[in-house]
Amino acid sequence: MQGLKAILLICDGMGDRPVPELGARTPLEAANNINMNTLALQGECGIMDPIAPGIRPGSDTSHLSILGYDPYKAYTGRGPFEAAGIGMDVRKGDIALRCNFSTVDESMVIVDRRAGRIEKGTDQLAALVNGMQIEDVTAFFKESVAHRGALVLRGPGLGAAVTDADPHEVGAKVHESKPIDPNDQASAKTARIVNEFVRRSYQLLKDHPVNKQREAEGKALANIILPRGAGVAPHVESFEEKYHLKGAAVVETGLIGGIAVYLGMDIVEASGATGGLDSDLMSMGRSVLKALENHSFVLCNLKGPDVAGHDGQAKAKVEVIERIDAVVGMLMQEVDPLTYIVLTADHSTPISVMDHSGDPVPIAIWGPDVRVDSIQAYDERSVIGGGLVRIKGTDVMPTLTNLLGTQEKFGA
Amino acid sequence: MQGLKAILLICDGMGDRPVPELGARTPLEAANNINMNTLALQGECGIMDPIAPGIRPGSDTSHLSILGYDPYKAYTGRGPFEAAGIGMDVRKGDIALRCNFSTVDESMVIVDRRAGRIEKGTDQLAALVNGMQIEDVTAFFKESVAHRGALVLRGPGLGAAVTDADPHEVGAKVHESKPIDPNDQASAKTARIVNEFVRRSYQLLKDHPVNKQREAEGKALANIILPRGAGVAPHVESFEEKYHLKGAAVVETGLIGGIAVYLGMDIVEASGATGGLDSDLMSMGRSVLKALENHSFVLCNLKGPDVAGHDGQAKAKVEVIERIDAVVGMLMQEVDPLTYIVLTADHSTPISVMDHSGDPVPIAIWGPDVRVDSIQAYDERSVIGGGLVRIKGTDVMPTLTNLLGTQEKFGA
Numbered sequence: 001m002q003g004l005k006a007i008l009l010i011c012d013g014m015g016d017r018p019v020p021e022l023g024a025r026t027p028l029e030a031a032n033n034i035n036m037n038t039l040a041l042q043g044e045c046g047i048m049d050p051i052a053p054g055i056r057p058g059s060d061t062s063h064l065s066i067l068g069y070d071p072y073k074a075y076t077g078r079g080p081f082e083a084a085g086i087g088m089d090v091r092k093g094d095i096a097l098r099c100n101f102s103t104v105d106e107s108m109v110i111v112d113r114r115a116g117r118i119e120k121g122t123d124q125l126a127a128l129v130n131g132m133q134i135e136d137v138t139a140f141f142k143e144s145v146a147h148r149g150a151l152v153l154r155g156p157g158l159g160a161a162v163t164d165a166d167p168h169e170v171g172a173k174v175h176e177s178k179p180i181d182p183n184d185q186a187s188a189k190t191a192r193i194v195n196e197f198v199r200r201s202y203q204l205l206k207d208h209p210v211n212k213q214r215e216a217e218g219k220a221l222a223n224i225i226l227p228r229g230a231g232v233a234p235h236v237e238s239f240e241e242k243y244h245l246k247g248a249a250v251v252e253t254g255l256i257g258g259i260a261v262y263l264g265m266d267i268v269e270a271s272g273a274t275g276g277l278d279s280d281l282m283s284m285g286r287s288v289l290k291a292l293e294n295h296s297f298v299l300c301n302l303k304g305p306d307v308a309g310h311d312g313q314a315k316a317k318v319e320v321i322e323r324i325d326a327v328v329g330m331l332m333q334e335v336d337p338l339t340y341i342v343l344t345a346d347h348s349t350p351i352s353v354m355d356h357s358g359d360p361v362p363i364a365i366w367g368p369d370v371r372v373d374s375i376q377a378y379d380e381r382s383v384i385g386g387g388l389v390r391i392k393g394t395d396v397m398p399t400l401t402n403l404l405g406t407q408e409k410f411g412a
Numbered sequence: 413m414q415g416l417k418a419i420l421l422i423c424d425g426m427g428d429r430p431v432p433e434l435g436a437r438t439p440l441e442a443a444n445n446i447n448m449n450t451l452a453l454q455g456e457c458g459i460m461d462p463i464a465p466g467i468r469p470g471s472d473t474s475h476l477s478i479l480g481y482d483p484y485k486a487y488t489g490r491g492p493f494e495a496a497g498i499g500m501d502v503r504k505g506d507i508a509l510r511c512n513f514s515t516v517d518e519s520m521v522i523v524d525r526r527a528g529r530i531e532k533g534t535d536q537l538a539a540l541v542n543g544m545q546i547e548d549v550t551a552f553f554k555e556s557v558a559h560r561g562a563l564v565l566r567g568p569g570l571g572a573a574v575t576d577a578d579p580h581e582v583g584a585k586v587h588e589s590k591p592i593d594p595n596d597q598a599s600a601k602t603a604r605i606v607n608e609f610v611r612r613s614y615q616l617l618k619d620h621p622v623n624k625q626r627e628a629e630g631k632a633l634a635n636i637i638l639p640r641g642a643g644v645a646p647h648v649e650s651f652e653e654k655y656h657l658k659g660a661a662v663v664e665t666g667l668i669g670g671i672a673v674y675l676g677m678d679i680v681e682a683s684g685a686t687g688g689l690d691s692d693l694m695s696m697g698r699s700v701l702k703a704l705e706n707h708s709f710v711l712c713n714l715k716g717p718d719v720a721g722h723d724g725q726a727k728a729k730v731e732v733i734e735r736i737d738a739v740v741g742m743l744m745q746e747v748d749p750l751t752y753i754v755l756t757a758d759h760s761t762p763i764s765v766m767d768h769s770g771d772p773v774p775i776a777i778w779g780p781d782v783r784v785d786s787i788q789a790y791d792e793r794s795v796i797g798g799g800l801v802r803i804k805g806t807d808v809m810p811t812l813t814n815l816l817g818t819q820e821k822f823g824a
Contacts, residue, residue: 369429369764371438371771371792387793389802391465398466402770409768410463411470411483412490412667 004368004404005296006245006340007288007331008396010066011324012059013306015348015361015380019314027305027317027351028362028379035329036364036378039343043366045375046388048396050347054358057393062346063259063301065393068243069236076160077231078255083150085258088142092235095153095160095190097227099141101125102166103220104202108174110167114147116220121210122149125222128204134193141225144254151227153193159186164228165198174198174226194227201225238264239297243397244406248291249299250284256301266295275303277320285327289334296404301346302327306356309349317351332366340367340403342396343378363388363396369403416780416816417708418657418752419700419743420808422478423736424471425718427760427773427792431726439717439729439763440774440791447741448776448790451755455778457787458800460808462759466770469805471718474758475671477805479711480655481648488572489643490667495562497670500554504647507565507572507602509639511553513537514578515632516614520586522579526559528632533622534561537634540616546605553637556666563639565605571598576640577610586610586638606639613637650676651709655809656818660703662696662712672711678703680710687715689732697739701746708816713758714739721761729763744778752779752815754808755790775800775808781815 016026023030049055050062051071060081061071079096090096101122103112122143132139137155144150161180167173177194179187205211206223214221239247241264249260252273260267270287272280281302291298304320331341345361362383364375373387391399401407428438435442461467462474463483472493473483491508502508513534515524534555544551549567556562573592579585589606591599617623618635626633651659653676661672664685672679682699684692693714703710716732743753757773774795776787785799803811813819 369762371429372436373793373796385797387459387796389459389796391802395465398464398770400466402466402468405765407466407468407770409468409470411473411487 003336003338004340005292005336005338006342006400006404007292007335008066008297008299008342009328009344010063010299010301011305011321011345012301012303013309013347013349013356014321014345015359016309016317017348017350017352017359019351021314022318026380027314027321029381031318031321031325033321033325033378035325035332036343037376039328039332039341039366040364040378040383041376042372043364044370044373044388045362045364045378045383045386047360047380047383047390048344048363048393049360049390050393052392053360056356056358057347058356059306059346060255060259062393063256066344066346066396067239067263067299068394068397070394074234074236076234077229079150079229079231080233081258081262082254083142083152083258084262085254086142086144086150088140088150088152090152090233090262091154092233094233095158095230096233097151097194098229099149099151099225099227100166101147101149101222102224102226103222104174104224110170110172110174112220113166113168113170115222116214118147118222122147122222124210125205125208128208129197129201129225132197132200134196137193139193139197147222149225151197151225153190157186158190158193159184160190160230160232161187162191162194162230165194166226166228174224177227190230198224198226236263240264243297243401245297245401245404246295247297247299248295250287250291251299251301252279252284252303253301260299265299277304277307277316279304281323281327282330285330288331292335292339305345306349309351310354312351312354314351338368340365340400342400344396360390363391365399365403367403415748415750416752417704417748417750418710418754418812418816419704419747420478420709420711420754420812421740421756422475422711422713423717423733423755423757424713424715425721425759425761425768426733426757427771428721428729429760429762429764429771431763433726434730438792439726439733441793443730443733443737445733445737445790447737447744448755449788451740451744451753451778452776452790452795453788454784455776456782456785456800457774457776457790457795457798459772459792459795459802460756460775460805461772461802462805464804465772468768468770469759470768471758472667472671474805475668475713478756478758478808479651479675480806480809482806486646486648488646489641491562491641491643492645493670493674494666495554495564495670496674497666498554498556498562500552500562500564502564502645502674503566504645506645507570507642508645509563509606510641511561511563511637511639512578513559513561513634514636514638515634516586516636522582522584522586524632525578525580525582527634528626530559530634534559534634536622537617537620540620541609541613541637544609544612546608549605551605551609559634561637563609563637565602569598570602570605571596572602572642572644573599574603574606574642577606578638578640586636589639602642610636610638648675652676655709655813657709657813657816658707659709659711660707662699662703662710664691664696664713664715668713677711678707689716689719689728691716693735693739694742697742700743704747704751717757718761721763722766724763724766726763750780752777752812754812756808772802775803777811777815779815
């Protein structure tokens with residue numbers, strides 16, 4: 001059918017385990033989520049392992065998997081996605097690292113890992129180091145939010161298996177980056193470049209007017225840049241090449257936004273999206289509708305349930321699920337009848353664990369022509385016995401593109 | 413147990429989606445298929461992804477998968493199976509191409525791609541070009557039904573990544589076959605051989621008495637042979653080597669017959685098997701029983717549901733399913749009690765899609781010693797919750813040979 005579109009609604013960390021405080025129900029089971037239940041009733045349901053049964057996903061690896069990219073091949077660390085997410089040009093084979101602006105004393109001992117959570121002027125400091133040439137390598141640097149930034153190294157013969165320059169603790173000396181395997185010449189070269197970048201960053205930053213002013217104001221200086229978490233930029237087919245779908249993403253964290261950008265999706269902003277429990281979820285829902293006007297696929301990641309899960313706050317998790325439920329209801333009402341909604345989570349963040357777990361998550365597909373099954377409620381245990389049975393994250397996009405009619409036939 | 417045998421009954425394209433015309437039931441759900449339901453009731457059921465969840469199979473890739481051959485390794489295109497299906501000797505590494513006898517004018521422009529759908533004399537024309545030596549390559553050619561034929565190239569250093577000589581349209585000039593990658597020497601050699609084969613076919617065919625007579629009768633000449641769809645013949649273990657089962661196939665299309673022959677199975681003919689909706693399915697069922705007399709495994713592909721699906725004819729699909737149901741009933745009654753019947757489909761061909769889709773298909777295994785489950789009807793949704801849960805095509809033969817007792821133990 002012409003004009004079929006899809007929304008992939010990923011409720012971050014929404015899966016859970018039975019919570020004593022909720023009468024041995026999960027937050028989803030305890031929530032008043034009538035719209036999700038209607039979606040399940042009218043759709044096809046199942047349980048999903050974002051990566052594989054029992055595997056504890058990160059939000060990044062899980063999103064890659066659900067978008068159909070094998071995370072064991074496409075994921076080499078956060079660096080490349082983080083850099084892409086702040087608008088840097090990241091190319092296959094580049095080495096990307098996450099960075100902090102930090103404060104060191106004259107003997108290179110860490111005074112503040114976050115440079116007093118500096119708010120302003122990092123763009124000026126970034127300009128000093130961006131484009132630096134070290135040996136035959138070009139170092140691209142861009143500031144991100146607050147004290148954060150990313151470094152992209154481009155040149156021949158670089159490896160990513162290097163230790164961090166960031167010592168990760170106050171009072172420690174800046175580490176010298178080293179190849180993890182001393183015989184790995186490519187990573188040895190990267191370590192050399194990283195160390196030179198760190199050394200020069202200190203020389204260039206320490207006396208800059210931004211820091212002179214911070215000194216005058218009694219603030220911690222942003223006098224060095226410390227890279228960590230090196231990863232080689234993977235080659236991935238763009239989302240559009242892979243699926244013949246024009247994709248957009250409505251997200252509230254840089255991590256997921258970076259993945260979307262890396263895959264070539266457009267970012268559609270939503271006002272009031274904070275990534276916290278105070279986020280304006282209905283605004284995000286409206287941005288999804290707006291994105292659908294000129295895209296055939298919209299990914300939306302709602303962070304709230306994960307935040308409540310990490311905090312171990314059962315009632316807050318129930319509440320944010322109920323606020324998501326209202327968004328689901330609005331979307332079901334407002335979308336064109338030729339639109340699919342896939343409702344799922346990227347992993348469980350159980351109240352009892354306060355971190356991501358490998359428990360599978362519910363999934364429901366709602367839209368034209370689906371094999372509606374007998375499931376009547378949307379939660380971890382009610383979806384068992386649904387038509388999708390038990391699938392993996394990497395099964396989602398083939399299942400969806402089969403319905404959308406955009407998938408090529410394999411064979412005759 | 414001694415004497416265990418199996419029938420693998422593949423109802424082509426039988427899976428579907430809810431059809432409005434049938435009251436939101438699938439054709440299987442709407443059909444009066446009491447024998448299939450009895451088989452499900454007495455057997456073990458589940459849902460099957462012929463290749464993987466959501467993946468849209470061809471009938472060829474799906475049959476390979478269900479017969480236990482990974483189609484991502486064993487499938488390189490239709491050529492090799494097509495050639496095997498018409499009785500040609502195809503060996504690992506051979507390049508096989510599908511061909512048409514066509515009509516060209518003197519400047520090599522296509523007048524008729526199918527040479528007036530020539531019915532007679534292609535065996536004489538084939539004899540002219542078969543066994544031709546070009547460079548160090550031997551070109552084997554055999555005619556098939558009507559204007560069709562297959563070309564097998566055998567020699568050192570050949571590649572399959574070449575473009576078609578067949579321009580696929582009337583009024584176009586015969587194309588020169590070219591390597592897809594100009595640096596691919598092996599495929600460049602194949603292209604050279606193909607072009608020379610085409611050139612010589614014109615020289616040999618144009619004045620042959622068969623064409624002289626066609627000219628006299630005002631019929632389109634079969635004055636050139638145009639190859640397309642090159643594929644390298646894959647190495648596959650024969651069905652008998654792999655499973656220690658003597659296999660036969662009762663089929664009604666060349667595509668599936670070719671796969672069976674390629675795997676070393678015997679073809680058992682059925683009178684009245686047409687590949688259309690008028691096919692004599694009961695005759696095919698009787699051929700299955702006959703094949704069981706001296707084979708331990710019989711594959712039977714019934715094409716009807718796929719034909720009705722491609723045509724978008726819901727009622728015709730229901731009717732042909734009911735005719736298959738009668739065959740299922742006959743087989744359940746007639747087979748030796750030591751016989752398994754596996755009832756499934758190679759893919760869905762939904763009425764709403766009018767082409768193959770990636771929706772999974774029902775499967776039921778009936779016979780001695782199976783873990784009979786609680787499923788009471790055979791259709792896409794009734795089998796959910798069965799003992800087989802959700803399996804892949806490549807799981808079928810291990811599951812079956814486990815029951816047949818012909819599978820070796822892996823480990824101690």
